[in-house]
Amino acid sequence: MTIIWWAALIGLAVAIILILSRLNPVYALLMGTIVGALVGGASLAQTVDIIVTGAQSVMGTVIRVLAAGVLAGVMMESGAADAIARAIVEKMGDRFAILALTLATMIITGVGVFIPVAVLIVAPIALEVGQRMHISKLALLVALSGGGKAGNLISPNPNTIAAAKGFNLELSQVMVADFIPALFGLAMAVLLATLLRHKGTQVTEADIAQQQTTTKDIPSLKTAIVTPLLAIILLLINPMGNILHLKALQSFQVDAMYILPIAGIVGTLAMGKASHLLDYMKAGMNRMTDVVLILIGAGSIAGLIGASNLPSQVVSLVKASGISGTFLAPISGILMSAATASTSTGVILATGSFSKPILAFGIPALGAAVMVHAGAMVIDQLPHGNYFHVTANAMQMSFKERMQAVIWEACVGLTMTIVAVVMYGIL
Numbered sequence: 001m002t003i004i005w006w007a008a009l010i011g012l013a014v015a016i017i018l019i020l021s022r023l024n025p026v027y028a029l030l031m032g033t034i035v036g037a038l039v040g041g042a043s044l045a046q047t048v049d050i051i052v053t054g055a056q057s058v059m060g061t062v063i064r065v066l067a068a069g070v071l072a073g074v075m076m077e078s079g080a081a082d083a084i085a086r087a088i089v090e091k092m093g094d095r096f097a098i099l100a101l102t103l104a105t106m107i108i109t110g111v112g113v114f115i116p117v118a119v120l121i122v123a124p125i126a127l128e129v130g131q132r133m134h135i136s137k138l139a140l141l142v143a144l145s146g147g148g149k150a151g152n153l154i155s156p157n158p159n160t161i162a163a164a165k166g167f168n169l170e171l172s173q174v175m176v177a178d179f180i181p182a183l184f185g186l187a188m189a190v191l192l193a194t195l196l197r198h199k200g201t202q203v204t205e206a207d208i209a210q211q212q213t214t215t216k217d218i219p220s221l222k223t224a225i226v227t228p229l230l231a232i233i234l235l236l237i238n239p240m241g242n243i244l245h246l247k248a249l250q251s252f253q254v255d256a257m258y259i260l261p262i263a264g265i266v267g268t269l270a271m272g273k274a275s276h277l278l279d280y281m282k283a284g285m286n287r288m289t290d291v292v293l294i295l296i297g298a299g300s301i302a303g304l305i306g307a308s309n310l311p312s313q314v315v316s317l318v319k320a321s322g323i324s325g326t327f328l329a330p331i332s333g334i335l336m337s338a339a340t341a342s343t344s345t346g347v348i349l350a351t352g353s354f355s356k357p358i359l360a361f362g363i364p365a366l367g368a369a370v371m372v373h374a375g376a377m378v379i380d381q382l383p384h385g386n387y388f389h390v391t392a393n394a395m396q397m398s399f400k401e402r403m404q405a406v407i408w409e410a411c412v413g414l415t416m417t418i419v420a421v422v423m424y425g426i427l
Contacts, residue, residue, distance in 0.1 A: 003040035003050075003308035011036015011304050012353065016339040020384055025345060029297030033304045040308065054303020058295045058348070061165040063257055065158045065288055065295065070261035071112045071231060072157075073284020074268050076121075078276065079217060080224035081108045085122050087221045089129065097129045098193045101140065102147035106186055109151030111228030112260070114287065115343070116390040118151065119144050123394035130203040137207070138200030139193045141395050141405045146189020146412035149377045152343060153182040153416060156231065156260055158291045159344040163373040166351025167365040171256040172235040177370045180423065185377075185416040192408050200404065207396040219271040227267025234259045294345050302352025314357040325361025326425035328354060329368045330417050333375025341385025346376040367424030374420040378413035381406055 015032025019025050030051065037047040075081045085104040092100035101122060108118040126140045152159060154175050164174040235256065241249025264284075268277045305311070318325050332354040337346025350372045358368045381387055383403070392402035 001042060001046060001307070003037060003042060003304065005308055005310040005313040007036050007040030008305050008308035008310045009036075010039050012301060012349075015301055019340055022384065025340060025342070026293045026297040029294070029301050033300040036301075036304045037307075042307075050303045050307050051300040052303075054300040054306065054352075055296045056299075057302060057306075057352075058165075058299035061158075061162055061348075062292050062295050064161045064165070064171070064255070064260075065291055066285070067257040068112060068156055068158070068161065068260045069284030069288035070264040070281050071227060071284070072114065072287060073280040073282070074227055074264040074277075075108075075111060075113050076117055076287075077280045077283045078224075078268065078271055078273055079219055080227060080267065080271065081111075081113050081118070081121050083218050083221055083224035084108060084111075084228075085125060086218075087224075089125050094129070094133055097133050097135065098139070098143050098197070099190050101126050101129065102143040102150075102186060102189050102193065105144045105147035106151035106182070107228075109148045109157070110155045110182075111151075112156050112231065114157065115145075115148040115152045116387050117287075118148050119391050120394050123391075124208075127203050127208050127395070131205070131208060134202060135193075135197045136200040136202055137395050137397055137401065138404055138408075139196040139198075140203070141391060141397065141402075142196055142408045142412075143189055143193035144395075145381065145391060145405065145409045146192065147186060149409070149412050150182040150185035150189065150416070153178045153185065153374060153377060156235070156256060157344070158288070158295075159347045159376065160373065161256070162295070162344060162347045162351060163369045163376075166347065166355050166372070167359075167369040169365055169369055170238070172239050173366060174369050174373065175235065176239045177366055177424070178373060178420075181370065181374050181416040181419040184419045185412050188415040189412045192411060196408065201401065219273070223267075223271040226270040227263050230266055231260060231263035234263065291344060294342075295348060298345060298348035298352055301349065305353045306356075311354075311356040311360070314354065315360045318357070318361070324425075325358070326363060326371075326421065328361065329358045329363060329371035329425070330375035330421055332358070333372040334378045334417070337376035337378070337380040338382060341380060341382040341388070343376050343380045346380060347373055350376065363425065370420045370424050371417070374413070374417040378417055379406070379410050380413070381409050 011032045014035045015029045018028035088104040089100045105122045130140045164171045237252045332350040336349040
């Protein structure tokens with residue numbers, strides 16, 4: 001059966017309201033699907049079919065996210081991410097402190113570490129530098145969060161995997177296409193943090209004392225970079241072959257499902273920590289569990305929208321309004337990530353709900369994926385999500401202080417979105 005479009009919107013609205021009410025996002029998405037299907041005239045059995053069909057549609061993404069857990073677990077638990085961050089800051093010195101902190105967070109996130117974890121890793125270093133160089137906590141957070149957003153745009157994290165699979169693309173294609181918008185995001189984060197360096201409260205000894213830092217068993221930089229370097233090289237072989245028209249490289253079509261775990265395993269061996277591999281894999285799996293559950297919930301509501309005539313109605317509405325259909329891609333990413341306060345959930349909902357209408361306007365799949373993905377970075381740091389609170393605690397900031405950074409973080413995400421729209425929607 002076909003669900004009427006307004007019933008699908010009711011289901012989506014119910015899910016968003018429940019998420020804003022702090023209900024577990026998985027249950028919120030499932031409840032929204034059930035309400036929308038029943039209001040739209042589906043029977044109880046048909047509602048189950050809609051949920052199952054929607055969940056099945058995200059299984060490819062689920063498998064790749066689980067595979068990415070191996071790389072993420074190795075980078076986070078082995079100390080490799082810490083080693084890379086400290087090396088960047090030490091090498092660049094105090095003169096380029098803000099650039100170093102922003103770049104460190106971008107790289108840590110870009111190689112597969114979740115953005116909240118990347119901020120947690122770099123925060124102790126940032127507070128030490130901030131006190132020494134008299135940089136405010138507001139500026140430090142804008143640097144770290146802005147760098148994290150730029151890195152998140154090009155990372156093999158769940159949000160990028162969802163953006164790629166939402167438009168039937170390879171992960172490496174989206175990562176490469178996101179690179180230039182990410183560089184503009186990095187530049188904007190550095191600029192804003194520099195302008196804000198004397199705004200807000202300064203770092204105190206108490207702030208540094210409260211940070212639980214550890215340097216035990218940190219690997220050398222040479223061994224720490226093996227995992228991310230191998231992953232990046234393997235992921236870029238096929239895209240570089242397409243760019244250079246080299247058949248030998250073009251024939252290398254190995255999915256990220258293989259590449260990311262292999263890079264994690266090889267990197268663990270290079271660091272001499274083979275005995276800890278199972279622990280790293282377990283930690284990575286634990287971190288991916290919540291993401292996988294949200295994927296299933298988002299898949300269910302995508303199934304509801306796919307079973308409705310909402311996509312065709314959206315296309316008709318946009319055409320009638322005279323607005324360019326290009327803007328549907330970034331707007332959907334912005335709205336869905338704002339509603340869920342989560343980049344990955346926002347991308348999943350945006351691609352699952354609006355991919356067909358976006359493509360119906362003749363927008364190439366790669367351009368659509370980049371614009372949706374960049375849009376999801378604009379206001380995903382709102383207080384009803386965990387990122388807001390994790391980063392506030394990392395920087396020893398009050399709720400009011402943390403809120404002051406939201407608008408500046410949004411400027412970084414908006415910069416990347418504008419660049420993505422110009423590159424892939426206008427030019």
